[in-house]
Amino acid sequence: MDQLTSTLLSAPVLFFALGVFAAAARSDLSIPETIAKGMSLYLMAAIGLKGGVEVAKAGVGPELLSALAVGLVLSAVIPFLVAPALAKIGGLDRTNTGAVAAHYGSVSVVTFVTASQVYGDTGFAIAGFMVAVLAMMETPAILSGLFLARRESGKLFSRELLREVFFNGSVVLLLGSFTIGMVIGEDGFEPISPLFRAGFTGVLCLFLLDMGLIAMRRILKTRSLTLRLASLAVLFPIVNGTLGVLAGTFIGLDTPSAAALGILSASASYIAVPAAMRMSLPQADAGLYLAMSLGVTFPFNIVLGIPLFRWMAETARAMT
Amino acid sequence: MDQLTSTLLSAPVLFFALGVFAAAARSDLSIPETIAKGMSLYLMAAIGLKGGVEVAKAGVGPELLSALAVGLVLSAVIPFLVAPALAKIGGLDRTNTGAVAAHYGSVSVVTFVTASQVYGDTGFAIAGFMVAVLAMMETPAILSGLFLARRESGKLFSRELLREVFFNGSVVLLLGSFTIGMVIGEDGFEPISPLFRAGFTGVLCLFLLDMGLIAMRRILKTRSLTLRLASLAVLFPIVNGTLGVLAGTFIGLDTPSAAALGILSASASYIAVPAAMRMSLPQADAGLYLAMSLGVTFPFNIVLGIPLFRWMAETARAMT
Amino acid sequence: MDQLTSTLLSAPVLFFALGVFAAAARSDLSIPETIAKGMSLYLMAAIGLKGGVEVAKAGVGPELLSALAVGLVLSAVIPFLVAPALAKIGGLDRTNTGAVAAHYGSVSVVTFVTASQVYGDTGFAIAGFMVAVLAMMETPAILSGLFLARRESGKLFSRELLREVFFNGSVVLLLGSFTIGMVIGEDGFEPISPLFRAGFTGVLCLFLLDMGLIAMRRILKTRSLTLRLASLAVLFPIVNGTLGVLAGTFIGLDTPSAAALGILSASASYIAVPAAMRMSLPQADAGLYLAMSLGVTFPFNIVLGIPLFRWMAETARAMT
Amino acid sequence: MIETTPRERIEVLVDAPLAPRLAELAETAGITGHTLLRTESGRGRHGEWSEDLLSGATAKYVFLTIASPERADAFLKALVPLLESHGLVVLRSTVDVIRPDRF
Amino acid sequence: MIETTPRERIEVLVDAPLAPRLAELAETAGITGHTLLRTESGRGRHGEWSEDLLSGATAKYVFLTIASPERADAFLKALVPLLESHGLVVLRSTVDVIRPDRF
Amino acid sequence: MIETTPRERIEVLVDAPLAPRLAELAETAGITGHTLLRTESGRGRHGEWSEDLLSGATAKYVFLTIASPERADAFLKALVPLLESHGLVVLRSTVDVIRPDRF
Ligand SMILES: Nc1ncnc2c1ncn2[C@@H]1O[C@H](COP(=O)(O)O)[C@@H](O)[C@H]1O
Ligand SMILES: Nc1ncnc2c1ncn2[C@@H]1O[C@H](COP(=O)(O)O)[C@@H](O)[C@H]1O
Numbered sequence A, B, C: 001m002d003q004l005t006s007t008l009l010s011a012p013v014l015f016f017a018l019g020v021f022a023a024a025a026r027s028d029l030s031i032p033e034t035i036a037k038g039m040s041l042y043l044m045a046a047i048g049l050k051g052g053v054e055v056a057k058a059g060v061g062p063e064l065l066s067a068l069a070v071g072l073v074l075s076a077v078i079p080f081l082v083a084p085a086l087a088k089i090g091g092l093d094r095t096n097t098g099a100v101a102a103h104y105g106s107v108s109v110v111t112f113v114t115a116s117q118v119y120g121d122t123g124f125a126i127a128g129f130m131v132a133v134l135a136m137m138e139t140p141a142i143l144s145g146l147f148l149a150r151r152e153s154g155k156l157f158s159r160e161l162l163r164e165v166f167f168n169g170s171v172v173l174l175l176g177s178f179t180i181g182m183v184i185g186e187d188g189f190e191p192i193s194p195l196f197r198a199g200f201t202g203v204l205c206l207f208l209l210d211m212g213l214i215a216m217r218r219i220l221k222t223r224s225l226t227l228r229l230a231s232l233a234v235l236f237p238i239v240n241g242t243l244g245v246l247a248g249t250f251i252g253l254d255t256p257s258a259a260a261l262g263i264l265s266a267s268a269s270y271i272a273v274p275a276a277m278r279m280s281l282p283q284a285d286a287g288l289y290l291a292m293s294l295g296v297t298f299p300f301n302i303v304l305g306i307p308l309f310r311w312m313a314e315t316a317r318a319m320t
Numbered sequence D, E, F: 001m002i003e004t005t006p007r008e009r010i011e012v013l014v015d016a017p018l019a020p021r022l023a024e025l026a027e028t029a030g031i032t033g034h035t036l037l038r039t040e041s042g043r044g045r046h047g048e049w050s051e052d053l054l055s056g057a058t059a060k061y062v063f064l065t066i067a068s069p070e071r072a073d074a075f076l077k078a079l080v081p082l083l084e085s086h087g088l089v090v091l092r093s094t095v096d097v098i099r100p101d102r103f
């Protein structure tokens, strides 16, 4: 449990806890929306660049391709796995089932970033190419979620929707800076590393402070989160994360990257997918899917999921 | 007077002067509100963390408790000291007297931050625990100010107000990051020190540029700042600051911390208190209290107060 | 052509290309306006400070004065050079001719900043005092443009306009931080150098990402940019830049500074001048001048102009 | 033509820190919905103000609510004591709405 | 007195991601101009929301358009199917405009 | 019922750099108060625009002022010459206000 303590007492997680505390105490502490948006763009650019630079240095073998393929499948399939539970146990109608399911198939960039920071600080380094897997898993789930919601009605996907899936802002920024990182390599990265490497953990702290505020406030003002749905929001990351770790171990990823695939599978989107759902399934309850993904699953992953999936990946490795 | 020159020619103070100049020349230079808010959150998190880390390193003796107690008393009592002058010399009615008095009992985070930077650059280091005193002094003055304004009317304090006093955003952020600093210590601070330590003075420069613009524009568009009130806004920091330095010396603080207690007592709030007054005393003239605290007292402290209270603390020390 | 490749593959230019690509693919990637404004203020403060510090170190000879004088003349005269082409070839009326011409006389801070970064990385260092020339060239063109637009109507310049010319935000910030840099020198700059020097290239990358998005979106939604006008927007920087390089070489500037004078002459304003034109020539078509300066000339200079004017300055030097 | 029903439109210019108080008063008057619009700056008898995120003290919002005439009356009555002390600007007009049962 | 002509003022409170859809519907109804106003937060039967740039999912705008009565009717008719699913608030009133040919 | 008095409500969509000019014209017409509302974006005959802080050139505000009919007339008259050159959208309607002496 040393891992758990070191996660819990790291600066990013403590700032997250501070945000949760402040919101629970109904403090008026808040970070302007635009600042939060700016920090999230920064974190994506930085993680993309660092991943690309690492790939430029280490090269990639065939494991990149298999990781991409498995990531794609996980993102597309997880919505179908969670949908029955949402409908039967959670009591959601078809529209809300599809909308929530899409969130769980997709990923949370910040959960990945926090994990890679916390792991990296203890010498458990995720491979650079996992950033490409992260980008790959962002949007396929949107299509699965819409299919679940609309499989009986007429037209499934509009042109704007497909653009959203392929050229979503997060996907473009992650893959774009990943590519830039590969092109410029370690040498070209050096002049920008003070901003993108040295400043990284500090910005992550401030961003997690905001996420703590937002997550807790979500919970406080939700009207539709039942106890059953909240339990599912804890169960899903455990099940999906286990699936991810096993898949990663099975295709031969190194241990930290298998843990990272667990984190990705366990995490739920709160940026790309909510916007797409608002556009494509406006009848779905935004308060509900944000409460589940941001209010419950996100904190669970930050606090418990990160050490859990590391432990799982190490155990799975030991057994193979 | 070497101290004065080195204060006046430091980058932060020069940026403040640039802001004042630009506003006086009616330049359209301006920093977006959200950026300024972001910088002020950053400065609070950074000063809190650094204070906490230092306490983790140096430990605290009984002087922390006495400093907290004296800070609490100064914040609560100063409003009662300045109120008679505001009413008799300034000619303010009871409501405005209470509102302005609350500002002078409370503190300005940026004045403290600038002082700790300017002092620190010349080896005159304020103790880390003074950040806790800073947080402690933020809000008691609000209650005193409201008591002054409403002592004859019925209900004094609402529930929201008490929440504002205890869980005000600045207080939570300062104490929260102070605590995080103590928990993580020097080692845990290392990965975030590029953002929070190396970037600090630069951000302070840009923030003071904005404060210069805001302070001067306040003065230019005020309608209610009389010469008498402006003189009080210079007199108050001198008197309150002297009080603070003497109290600090008396309870046995080290010289820089006694100077810092002077700075805190001399400074007037322009974040926590205005918002609370707008909510609790909406009839009070916001243009007036902002003109006094931001337009006059803040520049006075940045330019003259910082070297003055250092000199005072050194003199007081020499005499004991 | 090694220069060209090294420009094209530098991180800032690649981020610019990413922005252009994302906008062309109609991605929803976007950087909040306030963040972009904040970054542009940061870049101006940083370039000003660095220039001032360098002047403090190296001193300035008479070339500063001649560079300032030539810059002033170029900014004031270029509008008269481009106006006939805008009217005859571009088919613009007098108002739009004046408005567009003013943009070409003035300068783009970010083009200069990118050039100084790209040049500096390969040991081709622009002299610090060129920042003062940059500030000098910002606004005279506004007066020339207005003269062109209004020479027959009655009153030419209002009081607000003259204030805009002399105390424009960019001018004040550039000259102000240049002066602060000179006052504090290398020693005083040291505590703020992590923010203003180490962070510089990284911020430039993010800012150019945004500029790529903005430039391409401008092009996509313009209604008034004809092929002829677009061609002029490529021709003007070539002609004006050549003029600048020759003038710089003629007055005896060092080679990098002569190239920089070329960059300044070639670049077109997209901050100070559009705002002034909106105020003084509201009938002019904002979509047009922004499409030309931001959509065509800016990308041309970033990608081709920077290596071109370096090559030109080196050739001109070799021939003297 | 779409069928529409007249309802009252109440707009109140209010200091940001006081907006929650207005929402409470509206709720007491039986009005459950409102929307806050963002402002930039303004000028009046007490001078100028502009958005101010640092302290939030001088920022203002437009509090917009649509209600039946009875509820609008009740809300306005509740506002009267605050008019002078809180420097409110209160506007009332009539609009046509599509789903009148909501308001 | 300046000559003015009455026109219809349509205001629709709409989720940010859906605003482009409204612009298309307005254009189909022959209305070529509109303006989006920024909001801060609100409360209704489905709870509270506030501006949210991170996902943009819960932000809302006021879509304002001025049109002739016929075009306004056509636009409202096109909106009806979206009312329930998109949680729109739709307001209609009359304003006087100066250059009526524009609208 | 609260006593209210009708006043004129003038709304002008205006480019950000020109808003101070409008405030001056309003003041010349005897109107001392106004409020600027924030917009996000829009579309018209001259294409699209959106908030733009970098240059501020394409941002717009809604300039809102409440005035007596005479002052409103004087203000509109002063606006007429700017209508075409400044691309203004000007709306006028009637609202009921509570403290009529203010406006
Ligand atoms: N009576 C009302 N007046 C003004 N805005 C309203 C009103 N009712 C609802 N709204 C707005 O419409 C949004 C959605 O309403 P609802 O569908 O009732 O949750 C709310 O969050 C408010 O911003
Ligand atoms: N019918 C309309 N309703 C609302 N706003 C409009 C309308 N027409 C134009 N506008 C606004 O006025 C701006 C300028 O219009 P225009 O001069 O037609 O390009 C547009 O970009 C819109 O923001």
Ligand SMILES: Nc1ncnc2c1ncn2[C@@H]1O[C@H](COP(=O)(O)O)[C@@H](O)[C@H]1O
Residues within 6 Å of the ligand: D013, D041, D042, D043, D044, D045, D046, D047, D048, D049, D087, D089, F032, F033, F034, F035, F036, F064, F065, F066, F067, F102, F103
């Ligand atoms: N006639 C008016 N029209 C529109 N807004 C006004 C008017 N008068 C005052 N206001 C707004 O109300 C605020 C407070 O007004 P006052 O109490 O007169 O200073 C002003 O700063 C304006 O934003």
Ligand code: NA
Residues within 6 Å of the ligand: A078, A103, A104, A105, A106, A107, A108, A240, A264, A265, A266, A267, A268, A269
């Ligand atoms: Na997932």
Ligand code: NA
Residues within 6 Å of the ligand: B078, B103, B104, B105, B106, B107, B108, B240, B264, B265, B266, B267, B268, B269
């Ligand atoms: Na004080």
Ligand code: NA
Residues within 6 Å of the ligand: C078, C103, C104, C105, C106, C107, C108, C240, C264, C265, C266, C267, C268, C269
């Ligand atoms: Na130029």
